[in-house]
Amino acid sequence: MKRGIKFAACLSLLPMLLTGCWDIQNLTNKKLVNGLSLDLVGNDQMMGTIRTIVLESKGGGQFDAKDEVIKAVGASVYLIGYKIDNMLPGTLEASKTHVVIIGEELAKKGVMAPLEPFYRNPKFFLKADLIISKGMASEVLSFNKIDNSPVAFGIKQILHSAARKTVVPKQTLYSLWSEVSTQGEDAIVPMIRKVNETALTVDGICLFDGDRYSGVTLERADSTILLLMDGTLNAQATMNIPIEQGMSTILVRKLKRSIHVTANGSTGKIECSVHVDLYGAIASLPSRMDREIDRKQVNQEMADWLNKESSVVTAKLRQANCDALGIGRRLRVKYPELWRSMDREQKYQNVVIKPSFTVHINSTGVLN
């Protein structure tokens, strides 16, 4: 009896060694996709482009990495993947895709539907960066070469350094889903574009309305202003501000932001006041090389310009119907009754956003 039981136990434990047989996945049979892009072609077809690395043996244990581009057209992302898979030796593996670029036109029709399979598949890397491209995304992804590294990684680096400088937000597939599906908040996504066919640059923000790109973008200074109003400051923000003494540059290192939403019960008027305190150092003020900088005056002038410019930003937000600041979210918490009864789409147009900036220069570099 004892022996029989032991035998049975061993027999049941042995298959543990077999599990690899079914779900084994050899790296050598994989085609790792490191970047992909989606574009709208015609009315309802999509073109998918992928970047994958092909290792070519040069002999002597040396490998040459070749960055390949493959394109296919289909009605769904999965179909495109299927087609591309058939063009390549080995199975397509999207679990290491770091960059997903979506073409402007497709983004205007909504991004969640094309991205759905990535959310459904347990293997997909949801921390992949999402970018919207000006023009065709496949052109961006088929870009020749960035710094000798595979293009997808080059794009990722450009994006991350832009995010570090608070020019664009960090937006991943993971964070996008929550933002897009929340009522009372809209997503903002970095935009990538080609500059004169020679370089790629990430310097703008696409404003979303629900899961659609509204077509309105904020560029450079404006995008940074929006991020600062939203309370986001990554490593630092560089702001070039024209003041009376000429162009000045301030490095913002610290940010204090307070936001208050108030609604008037009887008139239904909604007001959102955003106060932003910027602390930082003057990086450059060319006309003041020979004189001391009057901090107070510069503070004031910079704040004036920021206030003026931020009204441009709020106008664009309204134009895009994009609630990037999460006013709806605050409204829902503070005035749940009002939130339930109001027409949210319409109401946003009438929200008064009152930004006010204060600048505190606490350093002028090693010159005074």
Add this chain to the structure above:
Amino acid sequence: MNSTIDRTQLLFLIIKTQIGIGLLSLPAEIQSSAKSDSWISVLVAGTVIQFILLVYWLLLRKFPNDNLSAITVRMLGPYIGRAINAVYYAFFVFIAAYASTLYVELVKNWMLPLTPGWILLLLIIGTSLYLAYDNLRVIARFFVLSSALFIVLIMISILTFSNNVHVSNIMPIGQTGVLQILNGSEKTFFSMLGFEVTLFYFSQVQGNRKGMFKVISLANLFVTLFYTYFVFICLIGFSPDALGHMNEPVLYILKGLSYQLFDRIDLIFLTIWIIPMTVTIVSYLCVAGKSLTTSQSAYQKLVLFSGAAVFAIGWYLSKLESLEPFNKWLEKAYFIMIAAVPLLLWLGSFLTTAGAKAEST
């Protein structure tokens, strides 16, 4: 079957039986009713369980050296008592089979899509049998040892706060209304099952029974807070809309974490989570064995038989298209067995003299 356990071991036996596969999908399930107040639902369910535990305590206090199967026999006589015990046995086997089916489905969905279900089932049940076959003290020691993993799990979960979290998702508190919250509690209750093993393990605790209610309550408190915490991080980590569309939000939330050194934290978490899921099955196999037998050798034979039964039922269940109808029926009936029957037994104990006798012996 004279092996005794101490209080700490009892604590972890209860906790580990309760925490299992149910938690992973819980936040999504309550989402359909309690929405942003899901966390309140969990607290309410914990309170309900506390009341049931109070009944257990009152009943067990009267029969300090008997487990549930001995109590039924003592109070209702050998025939009816054994019949009820057989029903308990069947339920425990069903619950174990149901849990292992869900478990296999989960592993197939997230990790091993191509591996045949019966292999996974065999591995789970084989491992569980190996432990359940031993006496309670050995089982309890393993439960205590493996509880150290909760620290790892909690630490991993804390990392999710580095994602965008919005505490405003749960505001304003109480907006969904009492009815919806209670509705959510009902769902939560069934994923918190496992506390009923108290009825079987309690009598094997050494020493006097003073302060034992505290131990049981502490177990319930821990489990309730643990569940509330996980529901809470899911609520603030996802938008309500997205949360409702996931099968296992607790795993999904970890997909948002990625580090230079570690990636796919969700799979690491799931790999660790396999241990609490497996010990739940161990615990059910063990109480199933205890519900019909008293001697260790008979117990071991029954455990082997139960293992085979769990495998067979699990296999059958995994072939079903949907577990929904089965699930509904099982939950309702099980609720009667673990809440109503002990309550009736306790009330009945006032009528019979059996309680008084047991105390004097």
